[in-house]
Amino acid sequence: MSEPTWKTVKPFQEIIFERTGKIAKITMNRPERHNAFTPVTVSEMIEAFTICRDDNSIGVIILTGAGDKAFSSGGDQGVRGNGGYVGPDHIARLNVLDLQHLIRIIPKPVIAMVKGWSVGGGNILQLVCDLTIAADNAKFGQTGPKVGSFDAGYGSGYLARVIGHKRAKEVWFLNHFYSAEEAYQMNWINKVVPLADVETVTLEWCDEILQKSPTALRFIKAAMNADTDGLAGLQQFGGDATMLFYTTDEGKEGRDAFNEKRKPDFGQFPTFP
Numbered sequence: 001m002s003e004p005t006w007k008t009v010k011p012f013q014e015i016i017f018e019r020t021g022k023i024a025k026i027t028m029n030r031p032e033r034h035n036a037f038t039p040v041t042v043s044e045m046i047e048a049f050t051i052c053r054d055d056n057s058i059g060v061i062i063l064t065g066a067g068d069k070a071f072s073s074g075g076d077q078g079v080r081g082n083g084g085y086v087g088p089d090h091i092a093r094l095n096v097l098d099l100q101h102l103i104r105i106i107p108k109p110v111i112a113m114v115k116g117w118s119v120g121g122g123n124i125l126q127l128v129c130d131l132t133i134a135a136d137n138a139k140f141g142q143t144g145p146k147v148g149s150f151d152a153g154y155g156s157g158y159l160a161r162v163i164g165h166k167r168a169k170e171v172w173f174l175n176h177f178y179s180a181e182e183a184y185q186m187n188w189i190n191k192v193v194p195l196a197d198v199e200t201v202t203l204e205w206c207d208e209i210l211q212k213s214p215t216a217l218r219f220i221k222a223a224m225n226a227d228t229d230g231l232a233g234l235q236q237f238g239g240d241a242t243m244l245f246y247t248t249d250e251g252k253e254g255r256d257a258f259n260e261k262r263k264p265d266f267g268q269f270p271t272f273p
Ligand SMILES: CC(C)(COP(=O)(O)OP(=O)(O)OC[C@H]1O[C@@H](n2cnc3c(N)ncnc32)[C@H](O)[C@@H]1OP(=O)(O)O)[C@@H](O)C(=O)NCCC(=O)NCCSC(=O)c1cc(O)c2ccccc2c1O
Pocket: 032, 033, 034, 036, 073, 074, 075, 076, 077, 078, 085, 094, 095, 096, 097, 117, 119, 120, 121, 122, 143, 144, 147, 149, 150, 151, 152
């Protein structure tokens, strides 16, 4: 595979947002803090993911951290205030929860490419990505109870779905770190590769995914969310069904009949068993 040419999509302060062909890459860029995120880092990621969601020339998204030492070490404890993390607007936020939700509902595959530390809220970000490819230097763990924090949403319930309840409680109660190989054995991540190969392999997976039907992948992702996310997941899945229905002649007949002030003729359309 030839070296990819990454082009900046939009400049940001605390992330790098690039693309090569149909592949977007969002990189948390605070390597001096092991890519710990602030409200600004998170807002920028939300904006970049939203651009990816709307741009139909982007088919798959990679989330990663700058440098080889860390994917992310979670919320920046230096800007943690009273009730959340504080940015330039002086408002305390937990806006990483909005980002987790966005990664879950964006109707395109999101791949976490993990090098080095994947810790705390950073590790929840790799968890909510659809797939995780880790370098052999990656280390995974939750530190919340050590620093007076916890993620009682995806970080615990979804983690328990992915690695099992006993293992998830072990992760949260003991706050140990797990090697990439151990995380792989726990089904926490999809693949472990040598550090030097991690981007090449991630791009190979992206290229394979891009050969597949985007609508099929969209529905598979939404179906799995519906199973794990209850009514919120079903809302997403139902919305996707409505989107498809709007593209049919039957769906358009209802709209056109209303606008033309006539009775709709739904009988002209085939039904299936
Ligand atoms: C990750 C480490 C185990 C790595 O240890 P190591 O010894 O290799 O590196 P250093 O500790 O020397 O780190 C280098 C440098 O980076 C700074 N740094 C690292 N992590 C953070 C951080 N999270 N915040 C701020 N700064 C950080 C470190 O201080 C060093 O700076 P120097 O100036 O001294 O060089 C180890 O770094 C570590 O344990 N880090 C902390 C991990 C952590 O506890 N993260 C926060 C967990 S809580 C969280 O992430 C969280 C966020 C949310 O927004 C939530 C929202 C809703 C619910 C829950 C949330 C939540 O749990």
